[in-house]
Amino acid sequence: MRARILAIDFVNDDDRFGLVLERFSQNETRLCLRPIVGIHHQQDAVDHLHDALDFAAEIGVTWSVNDVDAITVPLKGGILGANGIVGAGFAIATGAAYSAKLTGDGRVAVAFFGDGAANQGVFMETLNVSSLWKLPVIFVCEHNGFSEFSPAATVTSGEIVDRARAFKISCEVIDGNDVLAVAKATSAAIEGARAGRGPAFIEAKTYRIQGHFEAEHLFLAGAKYRELDEIESWRKRDPIDRFGQFLLDQGKADARQLSDIETRVAKRVDEAVRFAQTSEPADTEIAFDLMFDGQKA
Numbered sequence: 001m002r003a004r005i006l007a008i009d010f011v012n013d014d015d016r017f018g019l020v021l022e023r024f025s026q027n028e029t030r031l032c033l034r035p036i037v038g039i040h041h042q043q044d045a046v047d048h049l050h051d052a053l054d055f056a057a058e059i060g061v062t063w064s065v066n067d068v069d070a071i072t073v074p075l076k077g078g079i080l081g082a083n084g085i086v087g088a089g090f091a092i093a094t095g096a097a098y099s100a101k102l103t104g105d106g107r108v109a110v111a112f113f114g115d116g117a118a119n120q121g122v123f124m125e126t127l128n129v130s131s132l133w134k135l136p137v138i139f140v141c142e143h144n145g146f147s148e149f150s151p152a153a154t155v156t157s158g159e160i161v162d163r164a165r166a167f168k169i170s171c172e173v174i175d176g177n178d179v180l181a182v183a184k185a186t187s188a189a190i191e192g193a194r195a196g197r198g199p200a201f202i203e204a205k206t207y208r209i210q211g212h213f214e215a216e217h218l219f220l221a222g223a224k225y226r227e228l229d230e231i232e233s234w235r236k237r238d239p240i241d242r243f244g245q246f247l248l249d250q251g252k253a254d255a256r257q258l259s260d261i262e263t264r265v266a267k268r269v270d271e272a273v274r275f276a277q278t279s280e281p282a283d284t285e286i287a288f289d290l291m292f293d294g295q296k297a
């Protein structure tokens with residue numbers, strides 16, 4: 001797949017890894033962490049990237065990495081990046097928590113994962129060791145009911161929270177579409193971790209409104225793995241809408257303020273899309289330099 005590289009920044013001292021904003025198609029722009037070789041800083045690219053990072057932080061875009069097996073390079077702001085292996089984040093976060101414990105720097109590692117990833121063996125390994133060593137790590141399971149195209153009930157036995165309970169880890173099962181419930185559970189877990197009480201597990205019950213990926217209808221070729229009315233019923237529980245309603249009910253915001261926020265965010269999205277659409281395509285030849293160090297054929 002040909003991707004336009006829109007911006008690059010480097011995240012560690014020897015410039016071996018970079019943040020890359022790439023446009024894969026008209027509807028798909030990703031912020032990726034990649035090994036970078038043979039490209040030097042360009043101030044305009046860096047400026048664009050900083051805008052992109054601000055935008056990503058504002059709208060909560062998830063980081064992604066493509067075709068890279070494992071990334072463990074600490075990023076600015078304490079983000080450890082993503083990786084190409086489902087469930088690998090458990091071990092990366094547990095390692096980071098071990099580091100925090102050894103240095104006593106008060107940091108807490110958080111591993112976000114899905115219900116599908118909870119079936120990886122490394123989940124149980126890291127629950128065990130993090131509980132045993134009282135590591136400051138929070139395991140946050142975003143249980144959205146599907147592992148790719150498989151309903152959870154067809155691939156997951158029992159309750160995921162029971163796996164954490166078996167290791168005597170503090171557990172909470174919450175409504176993942178309730179902003180305040182998420183904030184409360186997270187605060188308590190982090191406080192406990194900082195106080196030396198060890199790991200915590202949070203299972204946030206939610207739903208995946210979008211497909212496993214945007215073009216999944218092409219992949220499915222007419223096959224169906226869920227019903228439309230199920231999607232629509234969950235759409236009504238949108239956490240942003242619900243929190244907006246909460247703010248209105250509590251008199252913390254009025255309709256005009258909420259509408260202004262929506263307008264501002266929509267404008268930022270439009271600007272990002274326009275930027276992506278008007279950027280020059282990258283030279284596909286540099287793919288060899290981006291992916292392999294000195295291995296150009």
Ligand SMILES: [Mg+2]
Nearest residue numbers: 114115144146
């Ligand atoms: Mg899932």
